[in-house]
Amino acid sequence: DIDECAIGSHNCSAAETCYNIQGSFRCLSFECPSNYRKVSDMRCERINCFNYLECQNTPVRITYYQLNFQTNIVVPAHIFRIGPSPAYAGDSIALTITRGNEDGFFSTRRLNAYTGIVYLQRQVSEPKDFLLDVEMKLWRQGTYTTFLAKIYIFITAHAY
Numbered sequence: 001d002i003d004e005c006a007i008g009s010h011n012c013s014a015a016e017t018c019y020n021i022q023g024s025f026r027c028l029s030f031e032c033p034s035n036y037r038k039v040s041d042m043r044c045e046r047i048n049c050f051n052y053l054e055c056q057n058t059p060v061r062i063t064y065y066q067l068n069f070q071t072n073i074v075v076p077a078h079i080f081r082i083g084p085s086p087a088y089a090g091d092s093i094a095l096t097i098t099r100g101n102e103d104g105f106f107s108t109r110r111l112n113a114y115t116g117i118v119y120l121q122r123q124v125s126e127p128k129d130f131l132l133d134v135e136m137k138l139w140r141q142g143t144y145t146t147f148l149a150k151i152y153i154f155i156t157a158h159a160y
Helices: 052-057
Strands: 017-021 024-028 036-040 043-046 061-070 077-082 092-099 106-112 115-120 128-140 143-156
Touching: 017 143, 024 143, 052 143, 061 077, 077 128, 077 143, 092 106, 092 115, 106 128, 115 128
Parallel strands: 061 143
Antiparallel strands: 017 024, 036 043, 043 061, 077 115, 092 128, 106 115, 128 143
8 A cells, every 4th residue: 555645646635635545545635614713733613503402413523533544354353432521420422423434334333321432333445435424422421522533434446
C-alpha cells in the first residue's frame, strides 16, 4: 500500500482531507451544518438552540470518524465504541443508526447503561464505502442530550 496522502500523489482539493486506505485514498470533506461551529478538524458543536424540544433533539456535538477494514473481517465485528466522557452514575444511553445502514450491514448494542457499540453484523464481500450517522441519546439527571457520530467506514479488498 502506498500512502498517497503522505507523498502528495492524491487529487484532493485544499478544502478536503486526504484519508489513506488499503490500495487507494479518499478525499473527505468535513463541514458543519448551520447553527454549528467547527471546534476541531473533526468536531462541530451547536451554537444555540431555541426551545426545549430542539435542544433535546438536535445534536449538541457532531464528531467525524474514519475506519478502515478489509472484506475478510470476521463478523460479528465490534468496530466502534461510544459513550459519554465522563460517565456518571445514573447515566443511560440509547444508540440509533439514523442514516447509512439501508442494507442492514451494521447494528448497535448497549454493553452497559453508558457504553454502546456499533458492530458489523453481515459480511461485506466487495469493497464498499459507508457513511453511518450514529445518534447517542444520553439520559442524565432527567434530561436527554443528543450526540451524533458520523462514521466513514471503508471496506477494502483484503491483501493476499
